[in-house]
Amino acid sequence: MKYLRLEPKRPRIGVFDFTSCEGCELQLANHEETLVPFLKAIEVVNFREVSSYKGEDYDIALIEGCISRDDEVGRIEKIRAQAKVLVAIGSCACFGGVNRLKNAYNLDEANKEVYGDKPKSTAKVRAIKEVVKVDLEIPGCPINKLEVERIVQCLAFEVPFNFPVYPVCVECKQRFTTCMMEKGQLCLGSIAQAGCNAPCPAGGLGCWGCRGPAPDHNFEEFMTLAKQRGFSEKEISERLGFFGGFEGRR
Amino acid sequence: MSAKTLTQADLASLVGDLVAAGTRVVAPSRTGVGPLQHLDYREIKKADEMTLDAGLPKRSIKELFFPPTEVLFRWKQKKNDFELQEVETKFQKTVVIGARPCDAAAPEIVDRLMNWDYKDELWNGRREATTIVALACDGQDKSCFCTAVGLGPDSTKGADVLLVPVKGGYHAEILTAKGEALVKDFGKRFGEAKSADEAGKFRETARAKVEGNLKVDPKPIRTWLDGHFEDKYWGEIALRCHGCGACASVCPTCHCFDIVDEPEGIYEGARRRNWDTCQTGKFTLHGSGHNPRGTQNMRFRQRVTHKFAIYPRKFEEILCTGCGRCARACPGGMDLLEILSDIGQMAGGAA
Amino acid sequence: MNILLHRYDITQEDDFHALPDFNRKATLQHVDKVYKAEITNIIRLTEMEKLFHFRILDPKERDTFSFLPGQFVMLEVPGYGEVPISISGSPTNKGYVELCIRKAGVVTSMLHRAGRGARVGIRGPFGTHFPMGKMKGSDILLIAGGLGLAPLRAPIFHVTENRSDYRNVHIMYGTKDPSQLLFDYQYKQWERIDGVNLSVIVERADDTWKGPVGLITKLMDGMKIVGDETYAIVCGPPVMFKFVCNQLGKMGVPMHRMFVSLERRMHCGMGKCCRCNIGSTYTCVDGPVFDYWSVMNLKEAI
Numbered sequence: 001m002k003y004l005r006l007e008p009k010r011p012r013i014g015v016f017d018f019t020s021c022e023g024c025e026l027q028l029a030n031h032e033e034t035l036v037p038f039l040k041a042i043e044v045v046n047f048r049e050v051s052s053y054k055g056e057d058y059d060i061a062l063i064e065g066c067i068s069r070d071d072e073v074g075r076i077e078k079i080r081a082q083a084k085v086l087v088a089i090g091s092c093a094c095f096g097g098v099n100r101l102k103n104a105y106n107l108d109e110a111n112k113e114v115y116g117d118k119p120k121s122t123a124k125v126r127a128i129k130e131v132v133k134v135d136l137e138i139p140g141c142p143i144n145k146l147e148v149e150r151i152v153q154c155l156a157f158e159v160p161f162n163f164p165v166y167p168v169c170v171e172c173k174q175r176f177t178t179c180m181m182e183k184g185q186l187c188l189g190s191i192a193q194a195g196c197n198a199p200c201p202a203g204g205l206g207c208w209g210c211r212g213p214a215p216d217h218n219f220e221e222f223m224t225l226a227k228q229r230g231f232s233e234k235e236i237s238e239r240l241g242f243f244g245g246f247e248g249r250r
Numbered sequence: 251m252s253a254k255t256l257t258q259a260d261l262a263s264l265v266g267d268l269v270a271a272g273t274r275v276v277a278p279s280r281t282g283v284g285p286l287q288h289l290d291y292r293e294i295k296k297a298d299e300m301t302l303d304a305g306l307p308k309r310s311i312k313e314l315f316f317p318p319t320e321v322l323f324r325w326k327q328k329k330n331d332f333e334l335q336e337v338e339t340k341f342q343k344t345v346v347i348g349a350r351p352c353d354a355a356a357p358e359i360v361d362r363l364m365n366w367d368y369k370d371e372l373w374n375g376r377r378e379a380t381t382i383v384a385l386a387c388d389g390q391d392k393s394c395f396c397t398a399v400g401l402g403p404d405s406t407k408g409a410d411v412l413l414v415p416v417k418g419g420y421h422a423e424i425l426t427a428k429g430e431a432l433v434k435d436f437g438k439r440f441g442e443a444k445s446a447d448e449a450g451k452f453r454e455t456a457r458a459k460v461e462g463n464l465k466v467d468p469k470p471i472r473t474w475l476d477g478h479f480e481d482k483y484w485g486e487i488a489l490r491c492h493g494c495g496a497c498a499s500v501c502p503t504c505h506c507f508d509i510v511d512e513p514e515g516i517y518e519g520a521r522r523r524n525w526d527t528c529q530t531g532k533f534t535l536h537g538s539g540h541n542p543r544g545t546q547n548m549r550f551r552q553r554v555t556h557k558f559a560i561y562p563r564k565f566e567e568i569l570c571t572g573c574g575r576c577a578r579a580c581p582g583g584m585d586l587l588e589i590l591s592d593i594g595q596m597a598g599g600a601a
Numbered sequence: 602m603n604i605l606l607h608r609y610d611i612t613q614e615d616d617f618h619a620l621p622d623f624n625r626k627a628t629l630q631h632v633d634k635v636y637k638a639e640i641t642n643i644i645r646l647t648e649m650e651k652l653f654h655f656r657i658l659d660p661k662e663r664d665t666f667s668f669l670p671g672q673f674v675m676l677e678v679p680g681y682g683e684v685p686i687s688i689s690g691s692p693t694n695k696g697y698v699e700l701c702i703r704k705a706g707v708v709t710s711m712l713h714r715a716g717r718g719a720r721v722g723i724r725g726p727f728g729t730h731f732p733m734g735k736m737k738g739s740d741i742l743l744i745a746g747g748l749g750l751a752p753l754r755a756p757i758f759h760v761t762e763n764r765s766d767y768r769n770v771h772i773m774y775g776t777k778d779p780s781q782l783l784f785d786y787q788y789k790q791w792e793r794i795d796g797v798n799l800s801v802i803v804e805r806a807d808d809t810w811k812g813p814v815g816l817i818t819k820l821m822d823g824m825k826i827v828g829d830e831t832y833a834i835v836c837g838p839p840v841m842f843k844f845v846c847n848q849l850g851k852m853g854v855p856m857h858r859m860f861v862s863l864e865r866r867m868h869c870g871m872g873k874c875c876r877c878n879i880g881s882t883y884t885c886v887d888g889p890v891f892d893y894w895s896v897m898n899l900k901e902a903i
Binding site for chain 1: 288309318327328329330331332489490491492493494495496498499513524525527530531532546579581582583
């Protein structure tokens, strides 16, 4: 920002993946219309999906995925030691994500079910913050590129970034999307954190709460409402548990 | 004030005439497909896109004067400086046909706020460019309560022309200079008035129907609200509220907004004002972290008191037209009619 | 011996007969006009606060820009937003506008990073002011807590520049700890002015601190004032108002002689967006300066 007599520091960024689908990383390389200025604003030091160059002197580490094997623990600890700022991106890194469903089963049984008679090393799924200190969490499955751009802009100028505190409902109203509950679908919009711009309800799918709970939410009323509308405890509990963001509230 | 007759066919031709004259015509129209189909005010090009007999549209006409998001100015970095670009304040001529009286009344109520101190150019520009042809309502459903706030299904407040359905067409009351101008410009579409009695009967029937929904007097409610800010009634008022802002977004009179800078590229952007709602916590959050309206109950109390006590005190108008949209749209089932009738009882007014 | 006890009768006050005026308003100048300004000087006050000097670029606009103590401006940083900031300079200073800014949100953090020569926009001034004219001939108590010294500095300037108009002046200032003291380089100057009494207190002392320790109300203990010949201006965090104003009340200062500057989230500054509503009062237009009597009658004010 030249008019403020400021030159942005190009933050040196490393992107790393753990147990995940790598969709969030792909999302970082998406949104072509701003991709060039975005890549200009940062310096990619280590990002498998974008560049074959592998540097080790990154300042900001973006972590995708959860910790589900013991060998991943050593790797994340090494990254933590190098990075000045460690950012967990995506629901897997923030809450454990879909992978967390594994925790509901016996590990050996799960291993056998998936890998048959060639078992792999496996452990209980943990979010990144359960293993090392996390400085910032950007939830979402996948993350919202526009939001990430804004956050990176803030990081580059060292100014704070504030996530919305209101639920997804507010964003549906802003887009004039008809309420999914009205249409007979279960929707976590009233308790899930906004910031995604509510694409799922706009596309006809109730919210699955991939961004975790909103700071301002009315959980009791959500439960009453969902039950009133004929959704079973099991159904609601499964929906709440899907991305792991509502752990402890099921 | 004069009266005219407008037949169905003439109304259809009027729409054609207006569109041909380059005027934007907005009317209730079916939109969306399948389960998403609903009635909304939107721009039409042909008369057959218009649906005047299917009740109250889902959203109000507020957004014609106060869009959900609008640019206040744009900025651009230029060498070591920045440049500000003003926005256009001239707007396209617009005629709204078939606005329900509860919607037509709202802009006139909000006019007071938009002009009480600083005059809002964007709002006034759109107001001046717009003529409202209201359509008397036959009483939509159980959530209507326009009669309880001093209006009615046939209220003329805010309307330039009021159409009352009669056999074969409409009895048209021309109410303002803007309405007269419309009749003058398209005189051949308006005939001599001849069904004043039939129109009168329609209005009476509709009034009786809506009056049955909620019988309260706004005066004692205002007095009660002024004196019962700390009443225990507010303590559990918002148990069902999600803080989603549905009520504010469908409300024809809610006018709170937020001002944000949105980037349009890296070195340019726009400052916009967007609809906001007093039902979210961030609305009043201070930079220091202190929040004078910290709980949902306090926020809901603000909504009710603002509409029925604060705004009347400052601008002598109730900030509510009784359209009932908030009660219909609330996912949690908060019902303003219930609340008003509770307060009406506590205030000792007509129950 | 006849001892004449000073009896205070509120009904003898002119102001008593005037009802609290909730709808009084600031006279708005060209509030929708953005004055382009340049940061000419940056003074580091503490870790969190900096004092900025802004010079309005157009010489004509610079000449016409005037304000009264207690008013605020909207500071615009294109691309990041705008923030309401109380003016903390002297009203007679035509050269530049002084704003003391704490690093809190996005806009203020951006400003803290900005360098000399940076371009920003200024709108205003907005809001009501401290009634300095009405206070003439009285004793003045100027009380601030924390960042409250920033808005209070404008009336301090006014009082010290028009020293003969006022009787005794007491400036009282308190913060959490010595590292948070603002404008500490000016204390010596204020102290030396004839009839100005400055006292500073901190809640937690460190090794270097020699002054008193405790809450700001401690400075007022044992102070002798004549209630109806005193005006007080109180600036600080909302929680401070209650304690300080109650104490002032006990000392005999009537509520309508205490003035506070309310903090509120504001966006438009024109009495439209409803954010700063306290009942039917729009803080941006009807405030931010209120007498305490009005504040007590405003719900949710603090």
